[in-house]
Amino acid sequence: MTATTAAGKAVGHVTFEEVKASRPGVAEELTTLIAAEFRARVRHLAGFVSARIHLSLDGTSVVSRVEWSSEEHSRAALRDGGATLHALPERPGVVSVTTFAGEPAPGIQGPAEAGPVGVVAVVKRHVGERRDAETLARLLHASGGWKSEHPGFISATPYVSLDGATYLNYPQWVSEESFHSYMDDPRNAAGQDAIAVLETEPPEILLCALVTHIDAAPREHPPARAHSTGSLSPDTVSPLDQLRLFERKYDPGTTEILRRLPSRPRRRCLELGAGAGSMAYWLADTAPEGSVVAVDTDTGYLDPDRAGNLTVRKADITSATFAPGSFDLILARAVLEHLTDPDAMLDRALSWLAPGGWLVVEDFYFLPAADAPTAVGRSLLEAYVTRMREHGADLSWGRRLPAALARAGLTSVATRVTPAGPGQSAVDDELIALRMRQEGHTLVDGGQVTAGELDTFLGLLGTSEGRDLTALLVSAWGRRPPDPEER
Template structure:
């Protein structure tokens, strides 16, 4: 669960291989301009920040993370790498045309408030795009080994303050943060089949802690590894919820300052 683990790079790259096409499809659906200033929150290994830097060559892309060791500032001249804690009160990055975060908010202790803060970092007319996992109940898997492993995996994350079901309320959080044109979609996650590589490094990274805490056994891990090697094994462990909204370009009429003269003299 930390960037300081030996397998963290493998985990991040596995996520990129399996989710980037979905993410860039969402971003491509926005009126993306070459001059946009973009902020990538929790940039990870950088693939979306690099993609944005290519798409917005006349703007800039700020890629921020607690640990930036997996990011390469030399990938683009308009790319800025920033090592910072975005939850700190002193963090005030300025106004952006696009802010994107993926698989970040479920880890934040004050995730609801951080949606509101990110909305305030938008320039007028700017877009906030947040993508988060919604884990399906472990016991609904048709595979007993997956039931045991996912139950342990979800419990460990929950014990560390991670909410793998928070994504359900994401569209409402965006709307309550004052954003308009709120929309959302979902991407079914696949375990096994053509998607073996994503879950293998995820479980490999978590396995030592799961074993140490007695949440799984070596037999459970071996059975799961056997399933991943079976071409007939396919399961759906989660849905990625992607939601986005836009900061209004002007103050709505209902919130505009009242012209007292007009009120006094009528229409």
Template sequence: MLSNDARSEGDRLQSIQRNVDAFTIGLLEGLPIEPSWNCLELGAGAGSIAYWLAGRCPDGRVVGVDLDTRHLDPSRAANLEIQEADITREDYTPGSFDLIHARYLFCHLPERDEMVARVTRWLSPGGWLIVEEPYHLPASTSPFPVIQRILDAYQRMYEQHGADLTWVRGLPALLARNALTEVAFAGNPGCMGGLDKDRWLPLITQAAPALLADGLITEADLAEFAALLKDPAFIDIPQITLSAWGRRPAETKATTA
């Protein structure tokens, strides 16, 4: 679906980190993380959150897992372990982790609801799961015709490959159905354009060969998009990142009369 070129994928991952990490870290800092916690970072990408967790939990262990670990550096911390694995086939011992985090991962999995249920079993009693996924706004609602065309093509491409870019709306309820407590959620609007450095150029650039090959967009569309990004008056909101989290109930000891 997307180019496997290491440079374009690295650019995409770095762009996501620059634009989303501050929000993610703010959410993580709101949890009662202990230095001794064991953490699991699913879909670790270029590693920024795994590295942050390793520094935050120096007496614990952080496992960063991804299908492609080329962009991860296991030497960043002594308590960091990098695993190249398909999490849909991987299984961890129940109760292994005090914190599990995933960003932009579950929406791409074919059995995403079932996978969330599996992941909750990997939590230790009292452990937290936090999942962040994109909610794409309808392409037709963009005020810019070229963005309507590009986003429609982008969204259709992902849908054709099994992704669901609106699945996250049901995530809080899904966490509650899997017996997590203290379920909460927050949203982070994604900006396209404006004066800040845009994160969408690497995403669209990487997807462009497939979009062009399928006839979903034209070279003229890409040229118009690139020109728009240079215009400070171009500002659009293509998606909202919704983050939801919950806690596995702590086990209570049975009492005898």
């Protein structure tokens, strides 16, 4: 039996894996590691459709639901599995790992089908034989009348195990409130007797929050960028994954800075190096009567139709031209550090800034690799920053940034520093794991680190021993003095 995703992809086989941890902190670390492994490796495998990573509401279990086009693809992936997923049972703090494998059965949709996922239930019911599991699936489908109208109910998808002895239901709601309302509905209780007579033991019910959803990687890679992207190679990475994780980590801080600045309803904005577009979209939403120009050498991840006041422009920022004084706000995040002459680019950006306008620049300053707390951390960081320098990055620019704004004549210059590195946050660990799994081979192939050192470094992510402070994101902003008549 097969099902079809909202994107039209056929799903013929599904696995659920529950990893039970000894304490909540371990489970949270596991969500980061598992999600990074799926993004870095599994999503590129043949037959992979999607994965969802969940954290139980009590914080002690991680549940992965993985959709495959067929059982054969799933088995092939298991044979080729990565070290991280294979080693989960032996990982410190892991109590148990249990796996369900089966086929999807017809499900039901609720009125909140397009709503955000707030709560998911993973319900396992053990029955005597396949026909009993199939009967449970039919009972669920028959109850779709009232459930399809219940507020906050998204959907329920049933699965029957390959041996027919287990029925697993996967219902979703937009919130805990809608879940409790659903469970308290008398019509829900009315059907439990018919279910109970088919079960051989009590059901297992685990309530979870959805942590992340991962789709299969696109078959084609975008063109290589003209400037340094660290050690990125377009043949071995999924740039959008890294961009999205970067946004999750740094968007809150950037938007906080922008909210502090005086706002004009007709503000004209420019973002240099717009990436996947999160900040350009935010600027467009917060200045609906204004305009936003998003510039990048690769605009494949930008949606020009996202907002009526958004313009997407594919250009090299070192050669792009704009009229003097064209913008009231210019944002450049993690961009200038990749240029061989960031000071020259800063001067060009300032010429596009209108009198009274604000310039916000954020770039990284990497701390000395020799000071890393572990030997493997020292080796990896030194190799990584060396490769970034070889690709043209100026890793000391972030430290010079605040003074550069002041020297350029901006007023009200202010600075903020955000730490980055292993253990600084769950997103830090996920982003670093993704980068190393996708790019680490270039360091190994170049003889800068060994494969063993890379594996050791990845194994330390999410542990107290692996915690480090490798870089600082230096945020600096200032205002171009207004014309005398405007003061």
